[in-house]
Structures are given as C-alpha cells and as structure tokens.
Amino acid sequence: MIDFWNRFRRDRLAVYSLGVIALFVSAAILASTFAPYDPSEQFFDGLTLEGSPLPPSGRFWFGTDTNGRDQFSRLLYGAQTSLLIGIVANGIAVFIGAGLGLVAGYVRGLVGAAIMRFTDLMMAFPPLLLAIALAAILKPGLNIVILVIALVNWVQIARVIYAETVALSEREYIEAARAMGAGTGRILLRHLLPHLVPTVIVYATLGIATTVLLEATLSFLGRGVQPPTPAWGMMIFESQSYFLNAPWLVFIPGAAILILALSFNLVGDGLRDALDPTQRGRS
Numbered sequence: 055m056i057d058f059w060n061r062f063r064r065d066r067l068a069v070y071s072l073g074v075i076a077l078f079v080s081a082a083i084l085a086s087t088f089a090p091y092d093p094s095e096q097f098f099d100g101l102t103l104e105g106s107p108l109p110p111s112g113r114f115w116f117g118t119d120t121n122g123r124d125q126f127s128r129l130l131y132g133a134q135t136s137l138l139i140g141i142v143a144n145g146i147a148v149f150i151g152a153g154l155g156l157v158a159g160y161v162r163g164l165v166g167a168a169i170m171r172f173t174d175l176m177m178a179f180p181p182l183l184l185a186i187a188l189a190a191i192l193k194p195g196l197n198i199v200i201l202v203i204a205l206v207n208w209v210q211i212a213r214v215i216y217a218e219t220v221a222l223s224e225r226e227y228i229e230a231a232r233a234m235g236a237g238t239g240r241i242l243l244r245h246l247l248p249h250l251v252p253t254v255i256v257y258a259t260l261g262i263a264t265t266v267l268l269e270a271t272l273s274f275l276g277r278g279v280q281p282p283t284p285a286w287g288m289m290i291f292e293s294q295s296y297f298l299n300a301p302w303l304v305f306i307p308g309a310a311i312l313i314l315a316l317s318f319n320l321v322g323d324g325l326r327d328a329l330d331p332t333q334r335g336r337s
Contacts, residue, residue, distance in 0.1 A: 061328040068324025071317035078314055082133040089127035090115075094282045096122045107293075107300045117302050120292055129307060132284040136314065139196070139269045139279075143203040144261040151208035152215050152254050156242055159219025170216060176209045185268060189277035199278050203265055211257045215250060222246055252329035260322035263315040270311050286311050 063069050081088060091097075100108060100122025107125075108118040116125035158169035176184075188202045222228065223246070231245050272278035273287025281288065286307040293303030 058328050062324055065324040065327060067320050068327075071320035071324070074313060074317040075321065078133055078310075078317075079137060081130055082137050085127075085130040085134055089124075089130045091124040091127045093123065093128040093131040093284050095124070097124070098122070100124075107296060107303060109300070110302060116306050117300065119289065119303060120296060125289075125303065125306065128284040128289060129286070129310060132286045132289060132307065133310070133314075135196070135279055135283060135285045136266050136269060136311070139200055139203065140262045140265040140318075143200040143269075144207065144258060144265040146200070146204035147207040147265075148211055148254060148258045148261060150204065151211035152250070154208070155212040155215030156219050156246060156250065158212075159216040160223050160238070160242060160246060162220075166216075169212075173209050173212050173216075177213070181206045182268065182271060185272060186275065186277055189272055194277055194280050196279055196283065199269060199272060202272075203268055206268070207261060207265060211254070211261070214253060214257060218250055218253060219246060222249055252325075256322055256326045256329065259318055259325055263318035263322070266311065266315050266318070 097118065100114070100118040102108060107120055107122075108114055110117045114124050114126065116129060119125050119128065154169050154173070158166040158173075160166075185202050185206045188205065189198065192198045192202065228241060228245060231241050236245070269278055269285070270287035270290075273285040274291045275287075276291065278287055279285040289307040290304050293300065297304050
C-alpha cells in the first residue's frame with residue numbers, strides 16, 4: 055500500500071484531481087449546509103423587469119436561472135444528482151460487466167461464447183442512442199436513469215475482464231488449484247478475482263467520468279432526471295435560449311461537468327500507472 059501511494063502521488067495531476075473530486079463530493083454531501091437558498095425557490099425579485107435572469111452578484115453568487123431560482127444552490131444540489139448517478143450506475147455496470155467477463159473468460163465453451171456474443175451485440179449499438187431508446191421506453195426518473203446507464207456501460211469492462219481472465223486461466227497456479235480439487239466458484243473468487251481488482255478499480259474510476267457525461271447528455275435531451283430535481287444537464291437545457299444574454303447559466307454547469315469528468319479521468323490514469331507501472335505513459 056505504501057509503494058502504491060508513493061507511485062500515485064508522483065502524478066501531480068492525479069493528486070490534484072483527487073482533491074478536486076473530494077471538493078465536489080464534500081459540496082454535494084453538505085449541499086443543504088452550503089446552499090444559501092432552497093434550489094426550487096423562485097424569488098419574486100429573481101428576474102429583471104424584462105423577465106431575464108439576474109447576473110452574478112453578492113446575493114446570488116452565480117446569478118439566477120430562467121425561473122428566478124438561485125443558480126449556485128441548484129449547482130450544489132445538482133452535484134448530488136450527478137455524483138449519485140455516476141457512482142451508483144457505474145458501480146452496477148462494473149458489477150455486471152466484471153461478473154459476466156469473469157465467468158465467460160473462465161468457463162468458456164457454450165456459456166462463454168453466448169455471454170460474449172451478447173456483449174458484442176450490445177457493443178454494436180451506440181451507447182447514447184441505446185440509452186435514449188431505453189429512457190424513452192421507460193418512465194424518466196432518477197432510478198430509471200441509473201438503470202439505463204448501467205445497462206449501457208457494462209460492455210466495455212466485460213470485454214477487458216474477459217480477455218484478462220482468459221490469460222490468467224492458463225497460469226500454472228490455476229492448473230494447480232484445479233488439480234487440488236478447487237471448485238469453479240473458489241477459483242473465480244479466490245484465485246482469479248484478486249488479480250483483476252486493479253483493472254476493476256481503474257475502469258470503475260474512469261467509468262464514473264463517462265457516466266457523468268452520459269447523465270448530463272440525457273438530462274440535456276430531456277430523457278434524464280426530470281424537474282424540479284436539479285441536474286447539470288437539465289440546467290444547461292433550460293438556459294440554452296439565454297446563451298447570449300446570460301452565458302453564465304450555460305458556462306457554469308458546463309464547466310462543472312467538464313472539471314468533474316476530467317478529474318475522474320486523471321485519477322483513473324494515475325491509478326492505472328500506480329497499480330501497474332508497466333502501463334505508464336500509455337493512452
């Protein structure tokens with residue numbers, strides 16, 4: 055563990071990005087404490103006389119939105135939505151993908167072929183289009199968005215875990231475990247899975263960035279989290295008609311999405327290099 059941390063902290067960008075993620079998580083957890091107003095409260099004086107959003111000021115730090123609500127408060131509560139979906143949906147996707155890839159890579163035969171052909175079929179569909187189609191069929195909502203993103207994002211890690219499991223299954227210690235009478239379940243959980251944990255950790259971290267972007271895209275297209283629940287993608291969608299007159303309404307949530315996704319990507323790269331130094335410098 056000490057060697058891992060020493061390798062990880064050499065990547066300054068990854069360490070700084072970890073700090074940024076910790077800041078976002080803290081802001082999301084303590085949103086009710088830091089937010090000066092209720093995110094759904096519409097202020098009578100929250101719009102100009104012409105009905106336009108107010109610019110950033112001492113009262114409204116990030117201005118108000120098109121309905122006269124405090125943009126800063128909605129941004130903090132939107133972080134809760136993005137992180138919740140990003141972590142939970144990606145966790146489900148990693149669990150499904152890693153489990154299927156592990157079983158298919160070790161069992162192989164008809165079962166492994168069926169699992170991987172289904173994985174190939176899912177990979178043939180563009181993730182965004184598949185997510186939009188599933189979200190259109192199901193009723194939009196927080197739980198549905200989590201389910202849709204999980205069903206879309208498991209295929210990549212399944213492929214990676216399958217390839218690594220196939221390679222590990224040929225190792226001598228696996229043959230020795232079989233010779234000693236170890237069952238399939240014991241070999242999968244005790245002999246193969248521990249060697250796959252670094253890969254799972256890296257892909258889980260990188261997958262959160264993809265999940266956050268996909269959630270924001272679905273919300274922007276109206277197929278994600280529905281109002282009045284704050285969501286960064288929905289905030290951009292509601293403000294796009296004011297892009298020229300009130301650009302902060304688009305730039306601020308857009309910057310939050312960009313910074314959070316980039317931070318998870320950089321941390322994922324740092325974890326990859328620290329867990330497997332032979333991968334250092336590879337894209």
